[in-house]
Amino acid sequence: MSFLIDSSIMITSQILFFGFGWLFFMRQLFKDYEIRQYVVQVIFSVTFAFSCTMFELIIFEILGVLNSSSRYFHWKMNLCVILLILVFMVPFYIGYFIVSNIRLLHKQRLLFSCLLWLTFMYFFWKLGDPFPILSPKHEQLISRVGVIGVTLMALLSGFGAVNCPYTYMSYFLRNVTDTDILALERRLLQTMDMIISKKKRMAMARRTMFQKGEVHNKPSGFWGMIKSVTTSASGSENLTLIQQEVDALEELSRQLFLETADLYATKERIEYSKTFKGKYFNFLGYFFSIYCVWKIFMATINIVFDRVGKTDPVTRGIEITVNYLGIQFDVKFWSQHISFILVGIIIVTSIRGLLITLTKFFYAISSSKSSNVIVLLLAQIMGMYFVSSVLLIRMSMPLEYRTIITEVLGELQFNFYHRWFDVIFLVSALSSILFLYLAHKQAPEKQMAP
Numbered sequence: 001m002s003f004l005i006d007s008s009i010m011i012t013s014q015i016l017f018f019g020f021g022w023l024f025f026m027r028q029l030f031k032d033y034e035i036r037q038y039v040v041q042v043i044f045s046v047t048f049a050f051s052c053t054m055f056e057l058i059i060f061e062i063l064g065v066l067n068s069s070s071r072y073f074h075w076k077m078n079l080c081v082i083l084l085i086l087v088f089m090v091p092f093y094i095g096y097f098i099v100s101n102i103r104l105l106h107k108q109r110l111l112f113s114c115l116l117w118l119t120f121m122y123f124f125w126k127l128g129d130p131f132p133i134l135s136p137k138h139e140q141l142i143s144r145v146g147v148i149g150v151t152l153m154a155l156l157s158g159f160g161a162v163n164c165p166y167t168y169m170s171y172f173l174r175n176v177t178d179t180d181i182l183a184l185e186r187r188l189l190q191t192m193d194m195i196i197s198k199k200k201r202m203a204m205a206r207r208t209m210f211q212k213g214e215v216h217n218k219p220s221g222f223w224g225m226i227k228s229v230t231t232s233a234s235g236s237e238n239l240t241l242i243q244q245e246v247d248a249l250e251e252l253s254r255q256l257f258l259e260t261a262d263l264y265a266t267k268e269r270i271e272y273s274k275t276f277k278g279k280y281f282n283f284l285g286y287f288f289s290i291y292c293v294w295k296i297f298m299a300t301i302n303i304v305f306d307r308v309g310k311t312d313p314v315t316r317g318i319e320i321t322v323n324y325l326g327i328q329f330d331v332k333f334w335s336q337h338i339s340f341i342l343v344g345i346i347i348v349t350s351i352r353g354l355l356i357t358l359t360k361f362f363y364a365i366s367s368s369k370s371s372n373v374i375v376l377l378l379a380q381i382m383g384m385y386f387v388s389s390v391l392l393i394r395m396s397m398p399l400e401y402r403t404i405i406t407e408v409l410g411e412l413q414f415n416f417y418h419r420w421f422d423v424i425f426l427v428s429a430l431s432s433i434l435f436l437y438l439a440h441k442q443a444p445e446k447q448m449a450p
Contacts, residue, residue: 021049043379082387131420150388151420154421170285173266
């Protein structure tokens with residue numbers, strides 16, 4: 001009886017997660033596109049639902065909700081379904097929609113879709129060869145998905161740790177005045193005037209050539225070719241040169257327009273930074289900059305000394321504080337509750353941050369033809385991201401709550417995933433610092449260019 005009640009609770013929560021994923025798909029991702037393939041929407045929503053269910057089971061594990069045997073069953077079932085989606089279903093449909101967009105392969109799209117899926121499976125399986133994840137006792141699918149997911153998590157975390165303070169802090173804002181904007185707008189208007197005048201010259205030259213019969217009444221024969229070369233070479237050459245100048249000016253006008261829009265956006269950010277909310281985000285920027293430096297420092301220490309924590313950070317922090325102050329304190333009781341809050345914050349911020357990133361990425365590169373493929377790619381990234389989150393969140397949980405996760409995931413090399421995360425995070429963070437430094441340094445040079 002208890003198993004049925006527990007299963008009804010899990011099914012109800014999965015339906016709610018599925019509905020939220022469906023609404024997010026309709027209201028955010030596909031609000032500007034016509035839905036042609038409902039299977040894409042179903043796959044995205046199912047992936048989101050089972051990904052959130054894994055986080056729900058982590059919270060249930062800490063709070064002791066549901067029977068332990070029921071939690072174990074739903075852990076195994078949830079993991080099998082998410083792996084089935086990520087390894088078999090999503091890659092196949094990605095290949096199917098790619099082939100469907102190619103007219104030459106339209107009749108044999110099922111065959112070529114299977115070939116693309118087999119190619120994916122080959123490279124997916126070979127991916128595990130360089131990593132220490134090969135063992136008869138290991139879950140081969142989850143270990144390979146974990147490598148890809150942890151890599152994606154580390155790349156996003158490294159860039160986010162650097163980009164967040166760079167975006168929030170007013171210190172990194174350029175000093176933009178109305179004079180700078182007016183000067184750039186004047187250059188843009190002058191460029192547009194030059195484009196219009198040169199296009200007028202081209203139109204008048206073509207009209208003159210048409211009136212002289214050089215366009216439709218070209219002389220034929222050998223002597224006609226000689227005559228056309230000697231009489232019209234200079235005119236056609238001028239038209240070619242003017243067209244090249246127009247192309248160059250149009251490219252310059254596009255760059256000036258983007259720079260003008262960037263200056264307006266920077267000016268709005270400067271005005272926003274003077275408000276109460278802007279000052280609050282500026283303070284957060286300084287906080288996250290300290291966190292970024294600390295995270296980079298700790299990642300370097302972990303890599304150099306090959307160190308992986310054995311105790312969760314909350315319990316370790318409370319033990320150090322209690323021993324330093326010498327007070328009586330129930331470490332186990334409070335570490336359980338604080339760990340629950342910490343894990344909850346990590347889960348909420350991870351889901352929110354990933355959905356925001358996926359939305360921006362989708363709007364940046366999607367089109368009416370590629371939207372189905374891109375949504376499936378985002379579903380693949382989302383599923384792998386959440387699976388790897390479970391691998392890494394395990395270390396933030398007290399030891400007694402890690403047991404069932406270890407049993408479900410198998411004897412994975414959890415220490416390897418944490419070291420791999422530190423390596424990729426460090427590379428991503430340092431690369432992001434270099435990229436943002438060059439971009440910040442180059443911006444004033446563009447602004448001062450004549």
